[in-house]
Amino acid sequence: MIYLLLVGVPLLVGLLALAVDNDERRPWLLPFGFAIHASIVAACWRTLPGPAMDGWLRIDDLGLLVLSLASAMLLVCSVYCLEYLRLRRERRNRLFTACLSFVLAAVSLVAVSHHMGLLWVGMEAATLAIAPLVYFNHNERSLEATWKYLMMGSLGIGLALLGTFFLTLATFPFQGPGDPLLIDTLLSRAGTLSLPWLKGAFIFLLVGYGTKMGLAPLHSWKPDAYGESPGVVGAILAGVITACPFLGILRAFQVCAAAGIAGFAQSILVMIGLLSMATAAVFIIGQRDFKRMLAYSSVEQMGILALGVGLGPAGSFAALLHMINNGLTKGVLFLSAGNIHRAFGGKTMDHAHGALRRAPVSAALFLLGFVAVTGSPPFAPFVSEFSILRAAVNGHRLGVALGFVGLLAVIFIGMATTVLSVVYGLPPSSDSKQSLQGDSPLMIAAPLVFMAVVVFLGLWLPDWLTTVLGGAAKLLNTGAA
């Protein structure tokens, strides 16, 4: 029942949005619908619902983390959208609002499915639902971004399907009961899985879902899609949509760990994690477009997530915490970047400088978000990144630790150049005639909320969160060293 509500409520909100024929009122559906969704998720924190549909649906600690992140972020973003869509009156928002709800429905399906095939279906639905959001601006640049996103996304999702097929073959010869792709079935039969097929499955799932996450070298769509979509869509892409394929990779890892080949999977994850960080470092230096810069920062953060999981139980705990911290920080960054973009009518260093004078709150949030995302105390990402570093050092992986710290430093310097130039200085005076607006209340309230949580989690990690994070990390590493 609760599963039906989790997927059904946003689906219904989306259908309602399609039916409402008033651009002014339609966006109001979102905060109310998403608030209902969030309260259902809150109920799940109280007591975890048991499995349903023969075990196909089940929230465990891993799913709960992704579900909560998605629900909370979309709720805050929907409030931001109220004002954003009012400013963008020239564009019909029917498809935008509907697809935003469909995204939440698809993401919820991913989070609650305890079956590799069903999870794939949710991922596919999320991929298609987000495409119209990327194309919201309807100009040539967003068209290019949407095309690249669609081609790479379809390729990634196809590869993930192939990986899912591999996983099925690993269970052969399969004799009932139950479906071979149920997570529980896979875990309980982990000892009898055919290892060559399982290894192939892990690689294909990692590459396929990694494309959707934006892990290097398959990240090429990311700067375009993040750069050309509205800031709020960027926040959802970077915070929520990346967590879903990450969950897919974690599920595959779970099976590998149970089958006793955690070491194989971990070494690939560490390698691809460092590669993503290095790629991001190369492209972030000298990046003049601050939204594209954020996209590369997201590639880096995805690398950190993969790296963390590759470092064993302690690293997994930190990586899961980092998934949440990164999502919230990206919320701050993309929403404030969207505001700055609007205040200057451009998103490169040539157009935008002196943001502190024109849109002071957004600029301050952008600056704080930058400090947070690069891993400086007292913000939350510092805690998780430091734990990952500690996991590397404790595991005697000194090379990995050094690479990790070195790349973080390079990225900090690269981002600082762009961010400082956008925030400080004098705003260009030439375009003062245009009616470009500074800060507006709801559009700074949303990133402020994210920022508050990022500070809060940086100072104090509540027990209930630690328990769930610990439970999730334990799920990942049963059987792993």
Added chain:
Amino acid sequence: MEQFSQLLLAFIVFLSLYLLGSSSLTGCINIMALQGMCLGFLPLTVRAEGFHSRTLLLAAGMFILKGFLIPRILLYAIREVKIRREIEPMIGYAPSLLLGAVLIGVSFVLAERLPVPAGLRTSLLIPVSLATVMMGMLMMISRIKAITQVIGYLVFENGVYLFGLAIAYEVPWLIEMGVLLDVFVAVFVMGIIINHIARAFDSISTEKLTRLND
């Protein structure tokens, strides 16, 4: 039956290779349709257990969708925007053919290292599927017209479907969902975007889509 499926599979690889070397768009779409029809026959022949009604449904769905429906949509699209052939691709035709041959070799070597799944009547299925997947990916990245990229994607999906046939007994719904529905919806969405590209640029070359880069 076994020989028939081997022959069909060999023919499918041959068609993918032919696609890599073909410059006429109408030709490409027709070959793809032919490949789609071959794929439609395959579910009836590859599994030792024979087939039941659900397999028959899958075969019919594949035959109609890949053999007729999608080629029709694509032919309609190129007639609307009046294009005949692919402009010089990023990797020329002869090198792509050569690369295709290498990819076929690679997939046979890869498949050799994987145990043959039980219940399969032919060991050719896995290598052919991997080869088709890789050749589709090659087409997607080396071609410039949006339509040829979609054709590449469809070839790629054909490969995924071939692989799915090996497990069509155990998880039939995933194949149906993943291969039939997914492809249909994806092509539908891609069609809309191609339409927008044609309107925005007066051409459907993704070559024009090169403003965003670092």
